[in-house]
Amino acid sequence: MDIREALYTTRAMRRVKPDPIPEDVIARILDAAIRAPSGGNAQNWRFLVVDDAAVKGRLGEVYRGCMEVLWSTIYKDKIAAAEATSDDPESIQWMKVKRSADWLAENFETVPLFFFGFAQGDPTGGSIFPAIWNAMLAARAEGVGASLTSAFMLKLDEALAILEVPPDEGWIFGACVSMGYPTGRWGVAPRRSATEVSYRNTWGSDVGIRIDGPLWKG
């Protein structure tokens, strides 16, 4: 697969089939993760793949609790606004994302694999997220759908206890990535134009390039 196709079509794929991911595919995903850079090339990272039904069951309970917190706090106003303007294209799109996230919470245990990334001494996330994103891009190349969630942050102690992460070694939770073969189709996700969110030399200055993306269209 061409790099551009992977960059443009690796969208959040939460609805996946229960079919297991073969071991050689998992190997290629993990081997792609460690190719990412890390501060001082320290590689102070650990990757945890979860496919055991009992562990997924315990995580699923916590995950549903996290999502309840998320919807009733951080996204409370956003949901109310989207419901109040339900004909608005942006609201429609956002409620689609929410339903997809709800699907993942309700069907957590049926997802074949969860991938977790942890790092030590990584205050910005800059040493773990390129690795996590590499894993997701490598999964895309294998036809494996993935979606990144930070929701476990809301009940982190419970999640880390289930995964038996040592509490005294300074491991920072990066993210949880659900992985499986998608039920839906790949495609380019909607985004605001790069021109709108890019500046040149100083904050707020026109970037000086008109970017009518997506510049890759398949």
Next chain:
Amino acid sequence: MDIREALYTTRAMRRVKPDPIPEDVIARILDAAIRAPSGGNAQNWRFLVVDDAAVKGRLGEVYRGCMEVLWSTIYKDKIAAAEATSDDPESIQWMKVKRSADWLAENFETVPLFFFGFAQGDPTGGSIFPAIWNAMLAARAEGVGASLTSAFMLKLDEALAILEVPPDEGWIFGACVSMGYPTGRWGVAPRRSATEVSYRNTWGSDVGIRIDGPLWKG
């Protein structure tokens, strides 16, 4: 370019030529950045590309100050250890990285482009680093070398003032990425095996897959 080649060979490329990066290449890099996922698809990000000589000059001064702090604090013991075991392959490799980082500090102003990523409401870095890493992978596909540095964190107020980032809007600095056409060659950077840093189901448990990487060899 195949996705695997990009994932395996996008290594830190600090030594670059002063040749400018064409505008259409910058456009494709920015358009790739915004294809990344972000929490709730909020896209609360901004990308700042810096190629103005005066701005680079001011940033370069601050950057050299940051690197002095970095070497004399966080990496002080590591440098001493590497110098004490200078025949050790790991020490040799680490001092190579340090010399490359020193090159970037000394030649900051000759690098044609710096790319900065910022996000709002992103405590883990999970909403900005996939975008930053997308930009670096897209750069790789264009033959543009890139290296990610968080060093500005050490004198963040000074750097943000130069870039005129509004201090009261909650913008979190993600990273600075240097970009230019490399003087050296692309290749797969050395890494510890994925088997060593991966677990299955719970922390410390054997991942159950022997991964004798790199699984992509070109």
